Amino acid sequence: MRNILIIIKKQIKDTIKNKVVLIQFVLFPVMTLIMENAIKLDGMPDAFFTKLFSVMYMGMAPLTAMVAIISEEKEKNTLRVLMMANVAPWEYLAGVGIYVWTICMAGAGVMATGLEKENILFYLLIMGLGFVISIVLGGCIGIFAKNQMVSTSLVMPAMAILSFGPMLAQFNRTIEKVAKILYTQQISVLLNKMSFDKGIGESIIIIMINAAVFIVLFFIAFRRKGLE
């Protein structure tokens, strides 16, 4: 547990210095604040930009942050130094994962300011669940990628599908049908319902299947490659 806290502390210290990761964390919350306050059109659904950007934030920030952090440590060989200092691989991954989740939740907290008070808890619960799945997927890619270049080429398509799939699904029925299998699409559906009692069972099942698939993939990747 001590090593996990040390990794979290290290990452928090690095947040201000690591501009690539910092932009990922800050971009969508700031954009949401600006757009929600600057653009108000007749007939626009409530918290339109909050819901739209929340799904994009979920598909991008935790994924790229996880991959960027792990692959940089692998490439610079600082990860090996940590392992030699007796930090277990799972402690490292847990530390980075908890850090990314916490920062993303803080970002979601900022984005939630555009919502009705009674919806905030539901919103944060759903976002928290989505961030966990993105973090697991990011961890998978980080473990598989040998270096930052490979990780970028792996994370870009995943990020594009998860972030833009739900957005494009709003305009095209075929994309909507395909995107249905994505957890981000189901999160988008849940955010539009914004309630526990409006037939959310199907969405929750699909999200859980996504989570199970990525967790299995994560363990396969971890058993095969570890963090070497």
Next chain:
Amino acid sequence: MIQCKNVYKNFADKTVLSGVNFDIPAGEIFGLLGPSGAGKTTLIKILTGQLSFEAGSVKTLGKNVEILTGEDKKNIGIMMDEFGVYERFSCVENLQIFADIYGIPHSKIKETLKMVGLQDAMRKPAMNLSKGMRTRLQLARVFLHSPKLIFLDEPTSGLDPQTMKSIHKIILEKKETGVTIFLTTHNMEEAAALCDTVALLNEGVIVEMGAPQEICRKYNHQKKIKLHLSSGEDLELKHGKESATEISRLFEAGIIETIHSSEPNLETVFLELTGRKLQEDA
């Protein structure tokens, strides 16, 4: 402190280490000397439990390397050329991470940075450090938790002679505190200056081992004495009784400026044993 018995290591179908044997007592500096690709880094990885091996046995800190625990690893410090530092963090911040992991008070960080001569660059981000300073930072990271056993993989590779000398001084100071040091190098001067024992490694095989001076004496086939006279003349005499009278006469005449034996250095010994130069890639 380290026992390596008949160790074999293969990568795919290539044998990288073949029947490696040595025993390193506590408090000694042991140098593994060999050209690039000889198997030096592979051996360090095996001795520190980073890499498995096909046959043989390895004991580090008196325990089989396969069963070293986290507590055992706290007594080991490793500096490898490929190990990085946190570029965006300052020297102090870099060491804080490891001080926290090892449960060392932060007050020791300044002391350690001072020890390696980085006291004036404590707040400098690692990305702005020169290669020499970066090496010092890596050394500081190794020394921070006061390990009993230190592995240094080519610690002065690519450094200027002045920085190299100062790092040698730090290593020798550490030895004075009773620490055992295993270092790899392809610099024979470094090995001769620092090591109590050196092993010459070529293509995964130890071809010679012993104290540097002993090895040089063992391969002193020429057995000659070289004299430089005040007249500018150079003389080469046989290393034996028959030269004693002549040397004595020249001494009495006061015309000897310098007198040397013709012992080879480690580089020449390595060349004689393997047909390869130690620094052929440098």
